[in-house]
Amino acid sequence: MNGKIFIIEDEPSIIQLVQHNLEKNGFIVSSSVNGNDGLKELKKFQPDLLLLDWMLPDLSGVEICKNIRKDTNYNNLPVIMLTAKGEEEDKIKGLDSGVDDYLTKPFSFNELMARIKAVLRRSNPNTVSDNLKFDDLMLDRIEKRVFRDDQEIKLGPTEFRLLEFFLTNPKRVYSRDQILESVWPNNVNVESRTIDVHIRRLRQSVNLKNKKELIRTVRSSGYSLI
């Protein structure tokens, strides 16, 4: 994951939280606490995405956004607007002003991350890699492909979701019930033994010859990656 993100937001605690976490995720981040400074610094910083607070001490988020859209260099810059609760009615205006997405405070960082990825993917696909890796295995959620080392592995839909699920917490042992809940569509009733068969299919696909076993059976508990 790489890319540059600029934040215009006047609450230092939000800046701190978001900036820190974004940097941990490989982004380069810079920020301003008001609109006028923000507009100037933004143009120096040349971000791939802008996080913009709705309420700012000087300019409003919408004004900033319109300003940006006028500038031919930035009229394509993806913008995610941060609005506080109770400003719901304004959302539509916000979107009209050329915002790509909006997020209502309070939000979890995961939620923000998901929006950022989604927006970046649309505007600039190369900025986002949405891959899960474990050992020599790599799963690409965007292209829905799986590789072991560099060899592609063809998986059926259920096998893919199953592996995807395990990869979100490799090594962790999941019971058949947990797997059912997370991998199968809700309110579908399948027997828990069905999982065994899918595990077998996944193993067969994933364990290319001369590769070590990747799926561990934990008797009376479930399965995990290993």
Place this chain on the structure above:
Amino acid sequence: MNGKIFIIEDEPSIIQLVQHNLEKNGFIVSSSVNGNDGLKELKKFQPDLLLLDWMLPDLSGVEICKNIRKDTNYNNLPVIMLTAKGEEEDKIKGLDSGVDDYLTKPFSFNELMARIKAVLRRSNPNTVSDNLKFDDLMLDRIEKRVFRDDQEIKLGPTEFRLLEFFLTNPKRVYSRDQILESVWPNNVNVESRTIDVHIRRLRQSVNLKNKKELIRTVRSSGYSLI
């Protein structure tokens, strides 16, 4: 185990006890002895969890909690409330104000630890590594693995549960009846001598060569770790 815990509590002896033990368990800990300071410092400290005394010299725990919930940055902060005996009737109010759990003083540190883990696990699964350790033994409940020093020990399901049980209170001697109740599924009838056999199996697995005996027989009482 890692994560940051903030404590707001006016009894120095409790702070000392809890802080010391939490730090021994790998947490980063900071604290305040009153509500107003606490609210300020808390925001600097950015904890993953808050231990909050019910009765404080200035603000009450509930007021603090409501205050926190209003702040978009902390409205998800897990809070465990500490109440003194005789305030039982207030418990419900406490929970209504957005507390995740409460604990009645006096409490054992183990009890507190268990609550902390449970709450953290819900809110922020990666903060908690759910390992039980004793001497050179380590049991990982998530991955369902056991190590002695760094050598992995393979255990059957019952052996695992048995060891897990002993590890929750190492050194404590458990009778065969207590072991049966806690380790075997309810309403299963097995002879108490069966435990002896499982102890033997566990010993065989756990006592790698040139390692000292870990399971002590207490004649006419039961078994314990040692």
Place this chain on the structure above:
DNA sequence: TTAATTTGTAACAAAATTGTAACATTTAAA
């Protein structure tokens, strides 16, 4: 539509786990 793929389940095979009985050894008391 037909063909191909995917899916869930049943049925059987293989493997691991479990409880108990039987006998051996240790311990403590007489």
Place this chain on the structure above:
DNA sequence: TTTAAATGTTACAATTTTGTTACAAATTAA
């Protein structure tokens, strides 16, 4: 020392759990 009780050890059959295969139904692609 002798004896009785408690625990250690071993072997084994029964049970439980998982692996594997085949197949029909359902879904998707051609």
